[in-house]
Amino acid sequence: MTRLLGGIGAQVLAVLAAVGRVAIFAAVTLRHLVTPPFYGREFLGALLNIGWLSLPVVGLTAVFTGGALALQIYAGGSRFDAEAVVPQIVAIGMVRELGPVLVGLMIAARVTSSIAAEIATMKVTEQIDALVTLSTHPMKYLTVPRVLAGLVTVPLLVGVGDIIGIFGGYQVAVRSLGFNPATYLQNTVDFLEPLDVLSSLVKGAAFGVIATLMGCYSGMNSGRGAQGVGAATKSSVEAASVLILAANFLLTGVFFSA
């Protein structure tokens, strides 16, 4: 019994220690974010990689999700003669929840893993040590541009994902379910409120920071060799995904609990 409790206690302490390390890493990143030097070229590269190059996967995810959502709502709504709510529910579902969460998770899969693998490889091949010897702080050169790019681009991706998701629902509703195009669009626009859009963008910003920060953290703290790189990549995606879902719950409570 004592051994069991000791084991549980050790696990709890390990989790708390990990949370503490991530919090310190975030605080150090924030400090470097507001103090020069700034590496503009690296920031532009991160904008391109995280934002522009993620557009295809975000677009495809959103369009299929919006389409599937329209089908589901239509099928479920028909049980109690509520098929007409498809435009409103697709809009609110995509903008408030599915858009930000799915974009966040796709960014975790695509960007967090790539950042973690890249930085972990740099660590095991001594490239990070080389940066230090070249008078360049790794946090400023590697972490800050990526986190800043995540903060800027992921809300935009979420916005684009919301629009494409609604478009996917529109296409299915109009082409397969017999909705009038003008009425569908009018219902969508009328039903959405500014707070819905604001919550979507704020969630996007939070998820962008979480995804990039966890990629950088795992990369910087990776173990040695190929196994270390693999473990860092895996743990970064796991942690980012769970944190994105947890942050989504908290932010949903903040915006819509009343």
Place this chain on the structure above:
Amino acid sequence: MIRYEDVHKSFGPNRVLRGLTLDVPRGESMVIIGGSGTGKSVALKCVLGLVEPDAGTILVDGRPAAEGDREAFLARFGMLFQGGALFDSLPVWQNVAFRLMRGALKRPRADAREIAIEKLRRVGLTPEVADRFPAELSGGMQKRVGLARAIAADPAIIFFDEPTTGLDPIMAGVINDLIREIVVEMGATAVTITHDMTSVRAIADRVAMLHGGIIRWTGPVAEMDTSGDPYLDQFIHGRAEGPIAAVR
């Protein structure tokens, strides 16, 4: 110029440095030899702040290495890493000119590129290599690019970490000759760590033998073969029998 005073460093239960004391005079080429895992790389990294010693002092020109303006301190150093440690995402010339494109030594992009190409030429690489990426180069070429990067800002002190590891004997000889020429030409202080005895004889003014976390022997390279030190003798002749355990 560089002085280690009773430097200790442990990684968990593994006591790597157990009181390292060593002087590296200005303008000399010191080669630290010793078996794998004896702390040679750790000794170099302690100077640069990549590894923090547990105890002891490291002085560079009489001032503690850990104090003062870090950027200015590091600007005096160049380092060639064992695996090259070139930045995969940057073309060769930007690797070489990295320090010249950022921070206190920043200069116009065109000037930085010109200096990079000149340094590449100095290490025997043609300007055509400048726009290639590190992954497109052979191991020997990567080492040369690493060497060009180490000397790009004309540092006063250059560290070479296993400069010939993984190279064929001819390429190793080329790198050894380059290191010797560059150190003499620049008048730099050099510290090389290696267990390649050919490199030692080609590069060193002085040799220090690191074993068991301390310096067992140090002296001019010319006295290495007649030192009478059993550790050094065993190491330089590659004998399995002797005071150094073959299985560590």
